[in-house]
Amino acid sequence: MLTITLNGREVPAEKGETIFEVAHREGVYIPTLCHHGGLEPGSVCRLCLVEVTDGRRSRLVTACSYPIMKSGLVVQTDTEQIARDRRVIIELLLARCPENEALREIAGVMGIADSRFKPGKTAEQCILCGLCERVCEHAVRVGGISRSDRGVHRRIGGPFGDPPPGCTGCAACAHVCPTGAIEVTVADRVLKLQPWGAEVEMAACVECGALFAPRAAIEAAAAKLAVRPEYVSVCYDCRRGKHGRDLSKTVRAARP
Amino acid sequence: MSATVTVTTLSDFRALQERARERRAALKHVVSVCGGTGCRAAGSLAVYEAFQQAIAAAGLDDAVVRFTGCHGFCERGPAVLVGDQEYFYGRLKPEDVAEVVQRTLIEGEPVAALLYRDAASKQRIPLARDVPFYAKQQRLALRYNGLIDPCDIEDFIAVGGYEALAQALSGMTPEQVLQAVEASGLRGRGGGGFPTGRKWRSAAEQPEPIRYVICNGDEGDPGAFMDEGIMEGNPHGVLEGLMLGGYAIGARQGYIYVRYEYPLAMRHLQEAIDAAREYGFLGADILGSDFDFDIEIVRGGGAFVCGESSALLASIEGDAGEPRPKYIHMAEEGLWGKPTVLNNVETWVNVPEIIRNGPEWFKSIGTEGSAGTKVFSVVGKVKHTGLVEVPMGMTIRELIYDVCGGVAGDRPYKGVQTGGPSGGVIPEEHLDLSIDFDSLWEVGSMMGSGGLIVMDDRTCMVEVARYFTEFLSEESCGKCVPCREGLWQMLGLLTDITQGRGSMEQIALLEELAEVLADASLCALGSTAANPVMSTLRYFRDEYEEHINAGRCRAGVCKALTTFAIDPETCTGCHACVKVCPVDCISGQAKGKHEINTDVCVRCGLCRDTCRFEAINVV
Numbered sequence: 001m002l003t004i005t006l007n008g009r010e011v012p013a014e015k016g017e018t019i020f021e022v023a024h025r026e027g028v029y030i031p032t033l034c035h036h037g038g039l040e041p042g043s044v045c046r047l048c049l050v051e052v053t054d055g056r057r058s059r060l061v062t063a064c065s066y067p068i069m070k071s072g073l074v075v076q077t078d079t080e081q082i083a084r085d086r087r088v089i090i091e092l093l094l095a096r097c098p099e100n101e102a103l104r105e106i107a108g109v110m111g112i113a114d115s116r117f118k119p120g121k122t123a124e125q126c127i128l129c130g131l132c133e134r135v136c137e138h139a140v141r142v143g144g145i146s147r148s149d150r151g152v153h154r155r156i157g158g159p160f161g162d163p164p165p166g167c168t169g170c171a172a173c174a175h176v177c178p179t180g181a182i183e184v185t186v187a188d189r190v191l192k193l194q195p196w197g198a199e200v201e202m203a204a205c206v207e208c209g210a211l212f213a214p215r216a217a218i219e220a221a222a223a224k225l226a227v228r229p230e231y232v233s234v235c236y237d238c239r240r241g242k243h244g245r246d247l248s249k250t251v252r253a254a255r256p
Numbered sequence: 257m258s259a260t261v262t263v264t265t266l267s268d269f270r271a272l273q274e275r276a277r278e279r280r281a282a283l284k285h286v287v288s289v290c291g292g293t294g295c296r297a298a299g300s301l302a303v304y305e306a307f308q309q310a311i312a313a314a315g316l317d318d319a320v321v322r323f324t325g326c327h328g329f330c331e332r333g334p335a336v337l338v339g340d341q342e343y344f345y346g347r348l349k350p351e352d353v354a355e356v357v358q359r360t361l362i363e364g365e366p367v368a369a370l371l372y373r374d375a376a377s378k379q380r381i382p383l384a385r386d387v388p389f390y391a392k393q394q395r396l397a398l399r400y401n402g403l404i405d406p407c408d409i410e411d412f413i414a415v416g417g418y419e420a421l422a423q424a425l426s427g428m429t430p431e432q433v434l435q436a437v438e439a440s441g442l443r444g445r446g447g448g449g450f451p452t453g454r455k456w457r458s459a460a461e462q463p464e465p466i467r468y469v470i471c472n473g474d475e476g477d478p479g480a481f482m483d484e485g486i487m488e489g490n491p492h493g494v495l496e497g498l499m500l501g502g503y504a505i506g507a508r509q510g511y512i513y514v515r516y517e518y519p520l521a522m523r524h525l526q527e528a529i530d531a532a533r534e535y536g537f538l539g540a541d542i543l544g545s546d547f548d549f550d551i552e553i554v555r556g557g558g559a560f561v562c563g564e565s566s567a568l569l570a571s572i573e574g575d576a577g578e579p580r581p582k583y584i585h586m587a588e589e590g591l592w593g594k595p596t597v598l599n600n601v602e603t604w605v606n607v608p609e610i611i612r613n614g615p616e617w618f619k620s621i622g623t624e625g626s627a628g629t630k631v632f633s634v635v636g637k638v639k640h641t642g643l644v645e646v647p648m649g650m651t652i653r654e655l656i657y658d659v660c661g662g663v664a665g666d667r668p669y670k671g672v673q674t675g676g677p678s679g680g681v682i683p684e685e686h687l688d689l690s691i692d693f694d695s696l697w698e699v700g701s702m703m704g705s706g707g708l709i710v711m712d713d714r715t716c717m718v719e720v721a722r723y724f725t726e727f728l729s730e731e732s733c734g735k736c737v738p739c740r741e742g743l744w745q746m747l748g749l750l751t752d753i754t755q756g757r758g759s760m761e762q763i764a765l766l767e768e769l770a771e772v773l774a775d776a777s778l779c780a781l782g783s784t785a786a787n788p789v790m791s792t793l794r795y796f797r798d799e800y801e802e803h804i805n806a807g808r809c810r811a812g813v814c815k816a817l818t819t820f821a822i823d824p825e826t827c828t829g830c831h832a833c834v835k836v837c838p839v840d841c842i843s844g845q846a847k848g849k850h851e852i853n854t855d856v857c858v859r860c861g862l863c864r865d866t867c868r869f870e871a872i873n874v875v
Contacts (some may be wrong), residue, residue, distance in 0.1 A: 041581060042581070043581030043736070043778055044735055044736050044737065044778070045736075045737055046736055046737055046738055046776040046777070046778070049775070049776055060775050060776065061583060062581060064581075065581040065582075065583065066583050067583060067584070081775065084768070084771075084772070085772050085775050085776045088738075088742075088768065088769065088772040089737050089738060089772070089776065092737055092738070092741035092742055092745060093737060093741065095741065095745065096741055116765055117741075117745045117748075117765075118745070118748055120744075127737070128734065128735075128737075128740070130735075147576070147734075149734070150559065150561075150730075150731070150732065150733045150734045151729055151730055151731070151732045151733070151734045151740055151743075151744070152729070152734065152740055152741070152744045153734070154733070154734030154735075154740065
């Protein structure tokens with residue numbers, strides 16, 4: 001077990017643990033837009049910048065990806081310089097996405113009313129944090145969306161702008177998106193994911209007939225769990241809720 | 257060429273060396289035609305062929321025409337050296353070749369009319385070594401450029417190639433090679449200036465037995481072509497450096513990452529690798545030792561950011577060439593998670609010379625903190641553009657005025673951009689600054705890989721900052737927010753200033769943004785991207801303020817802020833400006849007073865550049 005100094009307080013840390021993880025456990029707030037505990041750090045939004053002093057050398061690092069390898073590190077999570085850098089980053093993002101609700105809320109918390117930078121030609125919702133891409137590739141393991149082009153022209157989507165191949169409609173991308181830029185709608189038994197342009201058929205619960213999940217997502221889940229598709233053919237409500245103890249024959253028969 | 261020999265022992269190598277030397281010595285009449293990309297564009301291939309024909313016609317059987325690597329004197333291309341004494345002919349045309357062969361190659365006399373004419377002394381200078389451009393240079397990295405046929409391995413061996421490898425494998429332990437590099441004081445030539453030996457040491461000390469050495473040939477700075485010149489002109493030298501590095505740190509595999517836009521460098525390197533494998537310099541049990549090593553070329557991804565170390569690794573691994581967030585050194589976890597040493601082309605090519613001549617010899621060149629020489633590509637408003645290699649510690653003034661002939665058109669010097677788009681501008685007050693890693697850092701620039709862009713009084717410093725920011729904004733991979741959005745906004749602010757929409761608040765915002773970029777960017781592209789803005793603001797702040805407050809661009813570059821006028825006192829009425837004006841906005845009779853109609857003028861500046869009397873100026 002290692003010991004580091006976090007904002008003047010000595011705290012324990014495991015070797016290899018990131019500053020972000022330690023701070024989170026210790027109740028020290030570090031803002032971030034591109035980090036998710038279940039995924040490898042992206043270090044993209046740069047909001048989690050903290051100051052690390054190792055001996056005489058001080059530098060700014062991203063808390064999400066900086067591994068603590070030895071005791072004695074001194075970490076400051078909120079210096080004047082860091083606050084200024086974070087403010088400018090938020091202003092830059094606000095200029096990109098002036099109408100985004102989530103971003104406006106974060107800016108509000110930080111006391112930023114308006115960006116000093118000129119807004120871009122088109123008002124974006126996406127801040128290109130890449131969480132959707134990472135969750136699709138590394139957690140869902142479909143890898144249907146990816147980044148293309150570079151600089152401010154960078155964008156995320158299916159190959160050549162086509163709908164993402166292999167998309168099961170699981171909507172993990174929408175779930176992790178920090179700005180709500182990915183829209184999930186269901187109409188006429190079809191689930192749509194925008195802006196990807198993905199369209200996936202919804203499956204009906206064999207018990208109650210409710211459209212409860214995309215068919216491809218159910219099949220993928222069944223394959224991952226190594227069960228027959230019938231095991232996952234009943235909706236959440238029928239399995240756990242209303243029908244409670246009276247577990248359907250279909251499910252019981254399909255148990256692994 | 258004689259039949260291939262496979263060199264499996266040290267004595268095989270000595271025999272090959274002897275044979276190659278004899279073969280080279282037997283050639284009495286030598287012509288070296290520059291085959292660098294610049295001279296090829298200027299028509300050196302036709303000159304090369306003309307020499308071959310002229311020599312065949314003259315019936316010389318002990319003559320050779322070598323199509324060599326870049327000679328450096330690009331401004332005088334096609335550059336040709338004739339005879340053992342190296343008579344220098346610049347801008348040679350195929351029709352002059354027959355005369356040069358007869359008079360110089362056969363009779364040993366220079367052709368006076370074709371010789372280099374020194375602007376200062378107005379004298380014709382016959383020999384290359386007396387031409388000021390060459391006289392003050394000291395060539396280590398470019399040692400074989402102009403001397404050998406880069407695609408002939410035996411030519412390379414004849415002049416001392418693979419000698420360092422033979423010495424190392426037969427008489428030195430890896431530790432001794434490593435110590436020699438440490439003791440030499442060699443620092444990374446790619447820009448950072450990190451001590452090469454220390455980098456090697458930390459990789460060599462890793463417990464992991466699989467290690468890699470990589471050569472970074474992804475040279476991308478605008479106006480920089482040092483590494484291109486080395487890879488094209490001395491590909492075996494790069495391979496030999498990598499082999500020695502591999503031996504020292506215990507790597508069995510090397511990679512050369514070559515910029516996508518360098519097809520000739522790639523071809524020469526591939527031919528060199530093929531030949532080295534055939535002769536046994538690459539492969540198993542090299543020269544009878546137990547050292548196994550091979551090298552592979554990886555063609556770059558066509559993006560500037562791939563020159564950044566973590567992006568380069570990602571690109572070799574087959575991923576998109578984008579930097580990765582890593583706080584663990586490459587020497588510990590690099591390519592495929594293995595200990596890796598990544599050095600620039602020029603760094604690698606210096607290594608054989610250090611081993612061959614000893615670290616003390618290398619340390620005696622250059623300055624205390626920066627040993628050795630540095631290759632620069634000098635471009636912009638300078639008389640002699642080209643590749644120059646000088647000992648560290650030479651002043652910028654010596655380099656620009658003594659070696660490169662001074663500012664083009666003898667105009668006043670304004671600044672020189674060192675270190676490419678990530679470097680900074682060095683103003684006149686620092687002209688006597690010594691060129692070494694530390695001095696350049698102190699004045700807010702950096703050595704970078706060695707691009708030098710010379711600027712005169714007709715260069716607008718705000719526009720310079722805008723140009724580099726635009727370049728970097730386009731080359732930003734877009735992964736992290738400060739670099740992607742910050743450079744884009746910075747470009748917008750600078751564009752506003754150059755187009756007359758600037759305000760003083762924008763300068764304050766520029767400065768704040770520049771600091772955030774340096775603090776918060778993911779990789780070195782972003783964290784150094786604001787250097788052009790910072791350094792021009794530091795030394796040329798008055799120009800920014802003049803753009804904003806007076807609505808005037810003194811250099812006459814920013815069209816919205818420029819008005820040209822003809823000074824009636826100085827105008828001689830020569831009429832030259834009238835002839836070049838593309839919109840016919842200059843009125844006046846020959847020998848009479850001329851005037852510019854500013855309503856029609858498009859501010860192209862052609863009239864000003866044409867006027868020999870400095871009569872046309874910015875008001």
